[in-house]
Amino acid sequence: MDRRSFTLGLAAGLASPLTGLAQTAPGYRGPNVILVRFGGGVRRAETIDEAATWAPYLRHTLAPRGTFIPDLRIDKLEGVNTSHAEGTLNLLTGRYLAYRDASALLSDRLEPTEPTLFEYLRRAFDIPSHEVLLINGEDRPQEEFFTFGAGDHFGIDYRSEMLSLHRFKLYRTRMQLAEGRLTDEARLALEEEQTRLLTIDPRGATPDPSPQVEAFWARWRKGFGDDGLRNPRGDRLLTELATRAMTELKPRFMMVNYQDPDYVHWGNPSHYTRAIAVIDEGLQRLVSLADADPFYRDNTIFVITPDCGRDANPLAEVPFQHHFNSRSAHEVWAMIFGPGIARGVIDRPVDQSAIAPTIAAAMGFAATRAEGDVIEGAFL
Numbered sequence: 001m002d003r004r005s006f007t008l009g010l011a012a013g014l015a016s017p018l019t020g021l022a023q024t025a026p027g028y029r030g031p032n033v034i035l036v037r038f039g040g041g042v043r044r045a046e047t048i049d050e051a052a053t054w055a056p057y058l059r060h061t062l063a064p065r066g067t068f069i070p071d072l073r074i075d076k077l078e079g080v081n082t083s084h085a086e087g088t089l090n091l092l093t094g095r096y097l098a099y100r101d102a103s104a105l106l107s108d109r110l111e112p113t114e115p116t117l118f119e120y121l122r123r124a125f126d127i128p129s130h131e132v133l134l135i136n137g138e139d140r141p142q143e144e145f146f147t148f149g150a151g152d153h154f155g156i157d158y159r160s161e162m163l164s165l166h167r168f169k170l171y172r173t174r175m176q177l178a179e180g181r182l183t184d185e186a187r188l189a190l191e192e193e194q195t196r197l198l199t200i201d202p203r204g205a206t207p208d209p210s211p212q213v214e215a216f217w218a219r220w221r222k223g224f225g226d227d228g229l230r231n232p233r234g235d236r237l238l239t240e241l242a243t244r245a246m247t248e249l250k251p252r253f254m255m256v257n258y259q260d261p262d263y264v265h266w267g268n269p270s271h272y273t274r275a276i277a278v279i280d281e282g283l284q285r286l287v288s289l290a291d292a293d294p295f296y297r298d299n300t301i302f303v304i305t306p307d308c309g310r311d312a313n314p315l316a317e318v319p320f321q322h323h324f325n326s327r328s329a330h331e332v333w334a335m336i337f338g339p340g341i342a343r344g345v346i347d348r349p350v351d352q353s354a355i356a357p358t359i360a361a362a363m364g365f366a367a368t369r370a371e372g373d374v375i376e377g378a379f380l
């Protein structure tokens with residue numbers, strides 16, 4: 001540690017209003033990690049098949065840059081559902097079934113019951129919340145629950161911050177109401193919108209975002225306005241949020257939850273393949289930014305992996321569902337590249353629960369409650 005980083009670390013420690021534990025945690029010196037959920041469920045056939053891929057940048061440019069795991073598997077345990085929230089929490093906790101149903105009124109609402117990578121990281125190191133980020137899709141408020149877990153583990157003090165359009169709308173309605181200059185009618189409409197947003201995600205307003213994230217939204221609002229018509233939508237929105245966050249907030253750990261291939265549930269296969277191509281373009285922007293920016297260059301590890309696979313039943317009316325426990329819904333893959341990561345293909349099956357402990361090892365902490373093992377051969 002040089003004198004400057006020592007002094008900075010000391011200043012950060014003195015300024016920290018957190019608990020004794022956080023004050024004694026050391027500053028973080030390891031690599032940045034960007035975890036990309038190639039999500040909404042994708043099959044190997046359309047992503048990592050060399051000839052058939054709809055993600056050529058992923059397959060032909062990124063896979064050779066590090067450790068390529070073509071046979072990552074979701075274990076066939078009793079009760080395991082191959083779906084989005086479940087797969088994402090498998091990635092974040094390194095366990096299966098480490099969640100409980102939190103839907104009192106709303107469906108499809110899972111909250112982790114075991115520590116997530118966000119919590120392990122922020123307990124091990126003194127990292128402010130705005131440097132540990134979760135980038136979420138617009139219409140998945142259920143994933144707002146992943147920033148910290150329920151139960152008696154680390155919890156809210158060690159949460160990540162969340163960037164999503166839902167969070168922006170909470171910010172915008174709050175600001176608009178505070179700014180006044182409203183007709184009675186407009187105020188009423190805004191109050192109704194705010195109530196609706198808070199009902200979708202009751203945890204969304206607690207605790208308040210950090211000043212850094214508030215400033216992020218202020219800049220976003222200045223650029224894209226209040227009408228919601230100018231910002232990109234769908235997974236392109238996630239890329240926009242993620243690249244701005246990389247530039248403005250400099251996260252040490254960031255997860256990007258892409259999701260749009262899942263629109264194939266509605267029956268149109270071209271929505272699925274086009275969405276894969278959009279994520280591929282997003283990856284190109286994220287990796288190009290990291291390669292060009294001195295904060296990220298040679299100091300950033302990317303981990304790219306799906307939440308779950310999809311069915312491969314040619315006889316089904318829509319042959320791309322993922323709720324029938326079929327083999328290909330359990331078949332996913334992973335790519336890891338960056339400083340300290342080996343180059344090569346791991347030609348044996350690796351379990352999905354290995355992702356979290358491997359990220360933990362790369363960052364210098366242990367995911368002690370994970371069931372999986374660090375991927376052998378992934379590190380130089």
Ligand SMILES: [Zn+2]
Pocket residue numbers: 040041084262265322
């Ligand atoms: Zn789905």
